Amino acid sequence: MTDLPERPPAELDFDKPTIARAYDALLGGKDNFAADRALADHAVQHIPGLRESAVENRKVLVRGIRYLAGEAGMDQFLDLGSGLPTMENTHQVAQRENPDARVAYVDIDPLVSVHGRALLAENGNTRVTVGDVRDPAAILADPAVTALLDFSRPAVVMLVGMLHYLSPDVADDVVAAYRDVLAPGSHLFVTSLVDTGLPQQQELARIARESLEEGWARTPAEIEFHFGDFALVEPGVTYTALWRPDSPVDPQNLAPGEQLGMAGIARKT
Ligand code: SAM
Numbered sequence: 001m002t003d004l005p006e007r008p009p010a011e012l013d014f015d016k017p018t019i020a021r022a023y024d025a026l027l028g029g030k031d032n033f034a035a036d037r038a039l040a041d042h043a044v045q046h047i048p049g050l051r052e053s054a055v056e057n058r059k060v061l062v063r064g065i066r067y068l069a070g071e072a073g074m075d076q077f078l079d080l081g082s083g084l085p086t087m088e089n090t091h092q093v094a095q096r097e098n099p100d101a102r103v104a105y106v107d108i109d110p111l112v113s114v115h116g117r118a119l120l121a122e123n124g125n126t127r128v129t130v131g132d133v134r135d136p137a138a139i140l141a142d143p144a145v146t147a148l149l150d151f152s153r154p155a156v157v158m159l160v161g162m163l164h165y166l167s168p169d170v171a172d173d174v175v176a177a178y179r180d181v182l183a184p185g186s187h188l189f190v191t192s193l194v195d196t197g198l199p200q201q202q203e204l205a206r207i208a209r210e211s212l213e214e215g216w217a218r219t220p221a222e223i224e225f226h227f228g229d230f231a232l233v234e235p236g237v238t239y240t241a242l243w244r245p246d247s248p249v250d251p252q253n254l255a256p257g258e259q260l261g262m263a264g265i266a267r268k269t
Contacts, residue, residue, distance in 0.1 A: 012110055019165060019212050020109035024084045026054040031084045031115055039211050047204050049257025053240075057161050057191055060240040060263045062088050064189050067244060068156050068265065069097035072233075074187060076155035077103040078145065080133045080178070081162030084112055085119045090158070091126045104145045106131045133162065134170055136177035154185035154268075161261075163192035163226060164205065165214040175226045179268070186268045188230055191240060193217045194262040201260060223262055230266035237264035 014033040021036035026044070028051075044050045068074040075098050079090045082105040094101035105116055105128040116128035129144035139145060149155055157178045159166075166174055179188060195201045195217035208215020224237050235242065241249050241258040249258075 017211055018109050018111070019208075019214075020084050020107060020112055022212070023054060023161070024086070026051050027058065027086055029084060029086055031111060042211075043204065043207050046207060047200050047260070049255055049260065050204070052255060052257030053260040056240045056258060057261055058086065058088065060191060060243050060261075061090070061158075061160050062093050063244050063246065064160070064191075064263065064265055065090055065093040066097060067233075068187055068189065069094040069101050072187060072267070074154060074156045075101045076149045076153065077101065077158060078139075078149060078155060078178075079103055079105045079158045079160070080139070081159065081165065082107050082112065082116075082128075083161065084109070085115050089119070091120070091123060095123075095125070101125065102148045103127075104129070104148045106133065106139055106142070106145070108132050133159075134166065134174050136174060136181075140178075140181055151181050152183055154183050154187075156187045156189055157182065158189045159226075160189060160191045160263075163190050163223065164208075164216050164218065165212075167214060167216060171216075171226065176228065179228050179230065182268050184268050187233075187265055188227055188268075189263075189265045190223060190226060191261055191263040192223050193260060194223065194239075195219050196259070198259055200256070204260065220262060223264065227264065227266040230268050232264055232266045237262050239263075 015035055017035045017039040021032040022039045025032040025037045025040035091103040102125045113128050113130045120126040127144035127148050129142050131139045201217045205215040205217040220237050240261045240263045243263040
């Protein structure tokens with residue numbers, strides 16, 4: 001059984017798009033409403049390859065977790081901004097590598113916890129909680145997190161598809177707070193909308209800010225900055241399709257949807 005949230009879930013308003021539901025619409029999921037689909041369609045019309053980019057983000061999440069739970073030996077995951085359950089959720093990938101892997105899911109969207117609880121009810125090594133990533137003290141003290149994760153041992157903090165929803169005025173302190181609590185040997189896993197000078201990257205950030213309040217494209221150096229003094233694992237911060245791909249990808253021939261996001265994993269030494 002999963003724990004009930006400490007605080008009541010925020011009001012569910014189906015007339016206003018949310019990040020989690022619009023992303024679900026982009027991925028072709030079923031947990032979205034007309035307003036979310038309208039926003040996803042509007043963004044797709046303006047941003048070539050946006051749907052493919054969302055799929056790429058899920059794929060790199062899977063490869064990253066496979067690496068972390070397998071080769072890197074991680075068995076504790078704090079998935080911040082986890083999104084609505086979809087195919088291949090973090091615990092499913094991690095527990096294939098290590099059946100004892102524990103995953104605490106955190107998202108600001110109350111629908112995530114409604115669906116997450118149903119999905120995870122049978123899994124004792126997972127918890128879902130509603131929370132705001134921008135309040136690290138509250139997240140790290142949340143009973144759903146403390147019941148499952150022991151930060152005196154190595155753990156993984158994930159900000160996958162999430163960093164770009166942290167505005168520049170709060171992001172440095174927020175990410176540092178999560179880095180600081182981690183024990184040596186822990187990892188930080190980030191994917192983010194990137195700014196490499198292509199107009200569609202800042203355009204996507206603008207559409208997100210307009211409709212969802214937050215949305216920030218960062219340069220590769222700005223993304224790398226959030227790893228602090230952690231050591232980046234190979235191949236560093238790259239376009240998501242180029243991060244340990246399952247089959248070779250030509251970096252000179254990336255599709256539009258492969259040039260919207262970057263990924264990186266780093267280890268606390
Ligand atoms: N991590 C998943 C993935 O990569 O497939 C979902 C990414 S989705 C693009 C971003 C998620 O971050 C959404 O579910 C949204 O509700 C959540 N989110 C955005 N801002 C948040 C915040 N301040 N605190 C918690 N969750 C947040």
